[in-house]
Amino acid sequence: MNENQMRTVLLIEDDPGDALLIAEMLELQQCRASLVRVERLSEGISYLQQNCCDVVLLDMNLPDSSGLPTMTRLMDAAPTTPIIVLTGLSDESFGVEAVKSGAQDYLVKGDIDGRVLKRAMFYAVERKKLEISLKQTRDLFERQSRIDYLTGIYNRLMFNELLEAELQRARRYGTSLSLIMFDLDHFKQINDNYSHIMGDHVLKELAQLISDNIRAHDIFSRWGGEEFMVLVPKCDQAGTSMLAEKLRSLCEIHDFGNGLQVTASFGIAHFCAEDSAESFTARADEAMYLSKKNGRNRIESL
Ligand SMILES: [Mg+2]
Incomplete structure (x- = not known):
């Protein structure tokens, strides 16, 4: 995928000012993907259950969830969707924790520019694809090490x-x-x-x-x-x-x-x-x- 093939970006952000900033940045970068914004984690989860989305930009502090669980709950609900976490300047350490728990990247609000955002989205998509295919390969090897190839029963x-x-x-x-x-x-x-x-x-x-x-x-x-x-x-x-x-x-x-x-x-x-x-x-x-x-x-x- 190149940057222009991205179709939908889901932004889960309760702060209207931050949301506007992200929208403007993407527009300035001539990002063709449509930006869907919801304000609550629960809305984001139900959106992902019904729609496809290339990447999620996730504010960690939302009206119905805050901190690391925001990310882990979203990831449990949509394990194949890449997530980029947005943190405030004062809680950058959350971003690091989020990446350790499976987010593809984190960006510090107030310190993002459009090009960085666009590149982060592109890398997040590519990295997630790689992560999924590695997992599939690992699962296959694991299965092959336990199962007889011909009969499908234990070896x-x-x-x-x-x-x-x-x-x-x-x-x-x-x-x-x-x-x-x-x-x-x-x-x-x-x-x-x-x-x-x-x-x-x-x-x-x-x-x-x-x-x-x-x-x-x-x-x-x-x-x-x-x-x-x-x-x-x-x-x-x-x-x-x-x-x-x-x-x-x-x-x-x-x-x-x-x-x-x-x-x-x-x-x-x-x-x-x-x-x-x-x-x-x-x-x-x-x-x-x-x-x-x-x-x-x-x-x-x-
Ligand atoms: Mg917030």
């Missing part, structure tokens, strides 16, 4: 973190905790006989099927290639076995596309006080391999 890294937290809870409160590990049977043949695309489809479909059939607080993750884990807190051994049996049979009867049938082998480990994350997962793994050894498409517990 192993995130699972390990959540497992530690659940282990601590189980140790402290003596609550039950079980781990269901399962691995698709003959998955390599799906990739070989059909395609890797079909293989990926099966994994995604399976992840969805399981997600839809566990409790909200069960923790489901992709452990590796075609291996998955369901961590089951606060559920006794019989309940966990029933859940595993439900998942096993759902998988067995599910049509994965064009009549493709897939089964999985399950292993269950029940937490005991001496368990570490490693010993707990190793036991589930061992139980799962026992299922494979004993004929697949079945459940073993250790």
Whole structure:
């Protein structure tokens, strides 16, 4: 955006003299944006809820709000709109605080000239855009670090973190905790006989099927290639076995596309006080391999 593409500037200012001064400065700078002025913070917030605005010029001391909360309340209401705070000569320190809390800039009334104002507005818009795109990138990275790219469920890294937290809870409160590990049977043949695309489809479909059939607080993750884990807190051994049996049979009867049938082998480990994350997962793994050894498409517990 260049300065001339700015369409609307919202001025929240209760002092008519200060408001006039700002309007004149912008006019002198041939700023084409239309200046909308309101006198109260509440009016500014409702304006922003209904209208688009490129930048807000905000007096910190208004009839219905004063000091830093004026800025933070406005920012909460319109988090993507850049804000430039206007302070008096005697309260410049508020301006610094406002910038630390998320305002793009502050200008001291009585010490502004039109060019400075115009440039501050332009920079505020550009900086806010950058800030938003950085936040989006950061959110995306954060999500990618926790989520398995293919299935959209937790990845192993995130699972390990959540497992530690659940282990601590189980140790402290003596609550039950079980781990269901399962691995698709003959998955390599799906990739070989059909395609890797079909293989990926099966994994995604399976992840969805399981997600839809566990409790909200069960923790489901992709452990590796075609291996998955369901961590089951606060559920006794019989309940966990029933859940595993439900998942096993759902998988067995599910049509994965064009009549493709897939089964999985399950292993269950029940937490005991001496368990570490490693010993707990190793036991589930061992139980799962026992299922494979004993004929697949079945459940073993250790
Ligand atoms: Mg005022």
